[in-house]
Structure formats: structure tokens, C-alpha cells
Amino acid sequence: MKLVTAVIKPFKLDDVREALSEIGVQGITVTEVKGFGRQKGHTELYRGAEYVVDFLPKVKIDIATSDEQLEQVIEAISKAANTGKIGDGKIFVTALEQAIRIRTGESGVDAI
Amino acid sequence: MTVKKLLAALALSSTALLGAAPAYADDAVLNSGDTAWMLTSTLLVIMMSIPGLALFYGGLARAKNALSILMQVFVIFSLITLLWAIYGYSLAFTGDGAVIGGLDKLFLGGITPASLTMTMPEYVFVAFQSAFAAITVALIVGGFAERIKFKAVLIFSVLWFTLSYLPITHMVWGGGLLFKDGALDFAGGTVIHINAGVAALVGAYMLGKRTGYGKTAMPPHNLAFTMIGASLLWVGWFGFNAGSAAAANGIAGLAFVNTIFATGAAVLSWIGVEALIRGKASMLGAASGAVAGLVAVTPAAGFVGPMGSIVLGLLAGVVCFWGVTGLKKLLNVDDSFDVFGVHGLGGILGAILTGVFADASLGGVGLAEGVTMAHQVAVQLKGVAITIVVSAVAAIIAYTVAGLLSGGLRVTAEEEQEGLDLVSHGERAYSD
Numbered sequence: 107m108k109l110v111t112a113v114i115k116p117f118k119l120d121d122v123r124e125a126l127s128e129i130g131v132q133g134i135t136v137t138e139v140k141g142f143g144r145q146k147g148h149t150e151l152y153r154g155a156e157y158v159v160d161f162l163p164k165v166k167i168d169i170a171t172s173d174e175q176l177e178q179v180i181e182a183i184s185k186a187a188n189t190g191k192i193g194d195g196k197i198f199v200t201a202l203e204q205a206i207r208i209r210t211g212e213s214g215v216d217a218i
Numbered sequence: 219m220t221v222k223k224l225l226a227a228l229a230l231s232s233t234a235l236l237g238a239a240p241a242y243a244d245d246a247v248l249n250s251g252d253t254a255w256m257l258t259s260t261l262l263v264i265m266m267s268i269p270g271l272a273l274f275y276g277g278l279a280r281a282k283n284a285l286s287i288l289m290q291v292f293v294i295f296s297l298i299t300l301l302w303a304i305y306g307y308s309l310a311f312t313g314d315g316a317v318i319g320g321l322d323k324l325f326l327g328g329i330t331p332a333s334l335t336m337t338m339p340e341y342v343f344v345a346f347q348s349a350f351a352a353i354t355v356a357l358i359v360g361g362f363a364e365r366i367k368f369k370a371v372l373i374f375s376v377l378w379f380t381l382s383y384l385p386i387t388h389m390v391w392g393g394g395l396l397f398k399d400g401a402l403d404f405a406g407g408t409v410i411h412i413n414a415g416v417a418a419l420v421g422a423y424m425l426g427k428r429t430g431y432g433k434t435a436m437p438p439h440n441l442a443f444t445m446i447g448a449s450l451l452w453v454g455w456f457g458f459n460a461g462s463a464a465a466a467n468g469i470a471g472l473a474f475v476n477t478i479f480a481t482g483a484a485v486l487s488w489i490g491v492e493a494l495i496r497g498k499a500s501m502l503g504a505a506s507g508a509v510a511g512l513v514a515v516t517p518a519a520g521f522v523g524p525m526g527s528i529v530l531g532l533l534a535g536v537v538c539f540w541g542v543t544g545l546k547k548l549l550n551v552d553d554s555f556d557v558f559g560v561h562g563l564g565g566i567l568g569a570i571l572t573g574v575f576a577d578a579s580l581g582g583v584g585l586a587e588g589v590t591m592a593h594q595v596a597v598q599l600k601g602v603a604i605t606i607v608v609s610a611v612a613a614i615i616a617y618t619v620a621g622l623l624s625g626g627l628r629v630t631a632e633e634e635q636e637g638l639d640l641v642s643h644g645e646r647a648y649s650d
Contacts, residue, residue, distance in 0.1 A: 150437060151496055151498070151500065152437050152438055152500075152502055153502060153503075153506060153542040153543065153556060153559075154542045154543040154546045154547065154556075154559075155436070155437075157435040157437055159435070
């Protein structure tokens with residue numbers, strides 16, 4: 107099993123969710139995060155004070171997937187979250203050692 | 219009653235404007251129209267403090283300090299109005315002293331529901347003036363916000379109210395030195411705004427900058443609050459200015475319209491400068507412009523004509539914009555909510571220009587018999603200078619004593635990081 111973590115632009119969340127649904131992914135976890143890579147922040151002005159805000163709002167999606175479905179998941183996210191502009195985000199893949207469904211106690215791929 | 223004489227002088231000088239002879243007798247007679255208006259005005263001025271100023275400032279603070287600001291304004295209002303009743307009114311408005319009044323009306327002694335001041339019950343006048351005293355002290359919290367101990371705020375407030383607000387009120391409105399000189403301050407540009415602005419600046423210097431100032435982002439946590447507060451201030455200010463006519467008459471009408479026009483002009487000129495220099499007009503700019511215009515028209519409201527008030531407003535927006543940007547950088551001080559930049563500088567501008575635009579040639583009600591514009595401006599400057607000195611000296615004493623009695627004015631750096639709401643009041647404004 108693998109844990110796919112994707113950091114994407116917030117307005118792309120719906121597109122990514124739909125794309126994952128189409129390939130049969132049943133569940134995802136979404137977190138609101140802040141971050142930056144090469145995309146610049148913005149400046150805010152309050153009377154005499156100027157603040158450079160480096161951090162941009164992003165959305166992080168965590169998906170547990172089987173080794174077999176990994177490539178499909180990566181492709182679905184990549185296509186749906188892409189705008190072609192700087193700041194589209196990144197996908198990280200880590201090895202998922204175990205997964206358990208709390209309600210039934212199922213483990214492994216049956217839990218995903 | 220020396221305030222009566224002030225009003226008599228006002229009535230005389232406005233004869234040309236009103237086209238009526240002043241109906242003034244030495245024996246005060248109750249006028250229910252005047253009284254009703256003054257009761258209403260008092261309500262409006264109280265609203266300016268709670269919740270007007272509280273929200274205006276509260277929105278500018280960071281979320282973790284929001285309650286501390288609301289608390290300071292709310293409690294200062296409660297405290298200062300009380301002291302006003304006990305000794306403030308007496309020291310401000312009785313006696314013939316040049317600098318301070320007498321103790322004839324300590325604990326409001328001798329005043330009954332039948333007692334009259336001008337054409338209203340004296341209690342109404344006491345109440346009206348109590349709200350002015352309270353908001354003046356409350357304004358100062360913007361200078362030392364987000365780092366001061368609550369106990370120190372209270373001690374400072376009592377001392378500064380006694381050492382600065384009372385003498386200056388007496389000197390300008392209570393028949394003292396500046397009143398006798400003929401200084402024009404219709405609703406308190408000097409008594410309230412320059413006074414508070416200077417005290418806030420002194421506080422900002424004595425307390426030092428907030429930890430992380432200049433490096434950490436400290437944007438206002440809720441500019442919607444600030445807009446609501448500014449709007450309550452604007453609406454309440456009609457009581458502040460038009461109520462200072464002490465009657466429901468033409469001068470009140472003049473002060474009323476000036477309070478609309480000057481403010482709108484200042485909003486536009488502030489956001490105009492913003493848009494030119496920075497490319498965007500902001501809500502904070504509009505709210506700040508409004509307050510700047512209101513402050514500048516305060517000493518002028520019943521003396522200048524509507525067109526004069528518009529010019530005053532346009533200038534206030536520009537000058538006070540500089541006050542919170544260029545001047546603030548020059549002074550190298552963390553006047554957290556720009557009390558000096560807006561109230562101090564706006565008050566100074568208004569005080570000086572009152573001497574100019576009160577002249578009949580510029581649409582004003584006209585200066586006193588034989589007084590030239592140049593002379594009036596000189597008198598205004600004298601009033602400004604005396605106020606700055608008294609306020610600053612009183613502030614230094616008040617902060618020093620408050621610091622000694624509180625074990626230091628500031629909370630620790632760790633407490634400052636955590637936030638005053640939790641540290642000073644054991645509360646959170648927002649549970650998230």
C-alpha cells in the first residue's frame with residue numbers, strides 16, 4: 107500500500123475529488139495548509155505598515171491506495187490539479203505500512 | 219456660570235449667521251427642546267465610547283488581544299465617569315482659577331434636579347461632559363495597546379485624568395486661562411484630541427515597541443469591527459459636535475452639517491492619497507480618513523461654514539495620512555493604533571484652521587470684535603502649545619507612577635506572546 111499526499115491549489119479541490127471518484131477512490135482526507143515553493147506571496151498594507159505574506163493557502167489531500175492503483179491515482183491528481191502556472195503543487199508518495207478500518211477491524215488492502 | 223458667558227459670546231458672534239438677537243438672560247430658564255437634544259447628544263457620545271471606540275480599536279488589535287482592548291475601553295468609561303461625578307465636574311467647571319477649578323461641587327454637592335446650567339438641568343450637563351472625559355482617556359489605550367498591564371492602565375487613567383484632562387478642560391471651557399484668551403474649541407479638538415494624542419505618544423515611547431514590531435506581521439484581526447466602530451463614532455459624533463452647541467438651535471444645525479461634510483471629504487481625500495500612492499483604496503483608509511475628518515472638524519464645528527468644513531476635511535485626510543505613515547516613521551515609535559497620527563495631528567490641524575475658517579470672509583460665523591485672523595491663529599497656537607506641554611508632563615508623571623505601583627508597565631515578553639486576553643483577563647475572544 108502507498109500513502110499519496112498531494113498539495114494543490116484550493117480551487118482545484120473539486121476537480122481532483124471528481125477525478126479520483128471516477129477511478130474508484132472511495133475516501134480522501136483534506137487539510138487546509140499554508141505553503142510556498144516558487145510562487146510568490148502578496149503584500150498587505152495597513153496604514154503605515156506593509157506586510158509581505160510569503161505563505162499561500164493550499165489544500166493537502168491524503169489518499170491511501172493499493173500498489174496496483176498507485177499510477178492511476180497519480181495520473182488523476184496530476185491531470186485534475188494542473189493549471190500550467192507556478193504554484194500548482196506537488197505529489198509525494200510514501201510507503202504505507204498498515205491500514206485498519208475502525209468499524210470492522212479489517213486491515214490491509216481491505217481497509218482502503 | 220462662566221460656561222454661560224462662553225455661550226453668550228458664541229450667540230453674539232453668530233448673530234450675523236442666525237439673523238436673530240441672542241435671547242439670553244442671566245436667570246437660567248429650562249428649555250425642554252434644548253434639554254431633550256442634550257440628553258440625546260449625551261447618549262450619542264456615550265455610544266462613541268461603548269461600543270464605538272471599543273470596536274474601532276478592537277478590530278485593529280490581534281485576535282489574542284481583542285478582549286483586552288474592549289475591556290480597557292469599557293472599564294475606563296466606567297471609571298472616569300465615576301471620578302467625574304466625585305471630583306471631576308467640580309474641578310473642571312466651577313471656580314475662577316486660571317488653571318483649575320474649585321471643590322464647590324465635590325460629589326456633585328449642591329446640585330438638585332431643579333438646578334439649571336444654561337437652559338438645561340445641570341445633571342444633564344454633568345452627564346454630557348462625563349462622556350467627553352471618559353472617551354478622552356479611552357482614546358489613549360491605542361498608544362500602548364497589546365503590551366501594557368491592566369492594573370497600570372487603570373492607575374494611569376486616574377492620574378492623567380486628574381492632572382491633564384481636568385486642568386485643560388477648565389482652561390478651555392471652564393472659564394480659565396485659554397477661555398479668557400478667546401481660544402476657539404467648539405467641541406474639544408484641544409481638550410480631547412490633542413490631549414489624548416500626546417498622552418498616547420508619550421505612552422508609546424515610555425512603554426517601548428511591541429515585541430517583534432517591524433519584523434512580525436501584526437495586521438488588524440477584524441477590519442469589519444473597525445468599520446462598525448468607525449461608523450458608530452461618526453454617528454455618535456453628531457452628539458459630540460452638535461451637542462456642544464448646548465442648545466437645539468441654528469449653531470447645532472451648523473455643527474451637524476459640518477460633521478457630515480468634513481468627514482466625507484476626509485474619507486475621500488485619504489483614500490484618494492492611498493489610491494495614488496499605493497494603487498488601492500482600503501477600508502482601513504476610509505475608516506481612518508473619517509476619524510481624521512471628525513477630529514479636525516471638532517474644534518471648528520460651530521464656528522466654520524460648510525464649505526470651510528469641506529476644505530478642513532480634505533486637508534485632514536491628507537495630513538493625517540502622512541501622520542500614520544511618514545511622521546510615524548520619523549518618530550520611530552510604536553503608537554499601535556495611531557492615536558497621535560490621527561487624533562493628535564488632526565486636532566492640531568483643526569485647532570489652527572479653526573482660527574482661519576471661523577473668519578466671516580471664509581464663510582465662518584465671524585471672529586470676535588476687533589480680532590484679526592492672524593491674532594486668532596496665534597491664540598489657537600498658544601492653546602495647542604499649552605495643551606501639548608500639560609498633557610505630556612501629566613502623562614510622564616502618570617505612566618511613571620503607574621509603572622511603580624504595578625511593578626512595571628509592561629507584561630513580560632512571554633505573556634505578550636501568549637496574548638493579553640488570557641494573561642490579563644483569563645478569557646479568549648474566539649474559541650477557535
